Amino acid sequence: MSSLSRLLKSKKCVSNYGQQIRVFSAQASPNGNDVEMDDEEFRVLNLRASNQKQLARREFKKPEVMPPRSLKMATDQDWTAVWPGPRSFHPASVPLPIRQGFTVKGAAPPSKYANAELMKIPNFLHLTPPAIKQQCEAIKKFCTPWPKGLETEEKWKRLFPVDVVSTDYCQALPTIRNPDARRVTITLKLSELKFDDHAKDKFLRLVGDRYDSETDILTIVADRCPLRKQNYDYAMYLLTACYHESFITEPWEESKSEADMENYKYERNKSKLSVEQILNWGNADSSDKREASTGYIESLENLVNGGENEYSLNKYKEEVIKMIGLRQ
């Protein structure tokens, strides 16, 4: 049977029709046919493949890697050329035996090679003192001298009484805009501005709680406009407008009576009349009229404005006795 299948595969048999008939006969093939087949050897499929030659696999050659250049570095090299800008840590470029990491007690921390922790933390290898000195030297030509007459804080505070505070934001974003950068704060010591009594009173009423009476500092915060410049302009406008408005006396302000006053003032009160009447008792001469002493006026105003306490009462008593000339 195996010979039959072999014959079928053979091209020669297919081409020779006369032989093909013989193939299907049950008789054994004649000897002459076998002799003919010996000329061509059949390929035999060997399933075991025991004697098959092992193909030599191509050896994978690892590419040659240069040794870390930190081994070749000179001790007096220019470090700013090795590490010119901010960069993640690289062990082959840094000739320092650095280690980082937490290990079990007694064991050394992981070395700098293949240490991801060292790559994570920000390093300042580009900001060594010589590098900073170099950069300072480089930008020195853009600097201008400090203006004369502004050497001390006292001097420039006097010449520039208004402080303008705004914030710039450095952020790790594709945009440099930050909406909080629009906020502008203006601070000013109120003693820098010149007021009369009415104007000061009105100004303080206009600014409300923007004025801190303890430090005498006025603070104006502007953040309603989208840009910083606009907010600055607005804050300066507010300051100017409030200042000039405080000097205007409206007609309805005249109707303010003594009961509306927020402070007791000796000068405009009836007590002034009473005190002078007592002091000038029996003195008909209008040319030499006695007036209350300044100590008495101060103590009286303190007593009424600051409230009654032991100190102010005693002070008032002393001043009254002194003014009228009674013996203790």
Added chain:
Amino acid sequence: MSALQKLSSSLLKESIANAKCAAALIHTTSVCEKTQSGRYRITTKRNKPLTYEMANPPHYIAHRKSWNSWNTSTMLDGLRPSQTAIEDLFIRKFINGTWHSLVCSEVIIKRQHNMIRIAAIMRQAISARKMYFLIGYTEELLSYWMQCPVTLELQTVQDKNDVVFKYI
């Protein structure tokens, strides 16, 4: 009596229907406080390699290990935190796919101003020429997508066992 029972049962049903939503809110099972993320199971043969990053669970961040993303979005009142997180995720996926089976560590993404610096430890399994090509390819594509300059700062190791910190 039976009529009363019927009445009461119908009333009961009604009251249960009314109280159903309130009753469903009461949770009686014990609280499951198991935290699994970033932690690895010990194998029986104790032959599972862990890097330093993997060996320290997340609660050691800022104590034994530091963050993989450095930016100002995660700070208080930081701007566009969600976009930054999504971009970082995309960068990590892109790097891991482009440098397939070469990345031995976590991908560290540091942002300064509009600059993105990406650091990672790679295996020296491909030739230097291919590596340079991949660096340029990654930087070019990422900077096109992120619309800002991207720098790759790689460190290479000979073998992936170099980054192994311990076996569990």
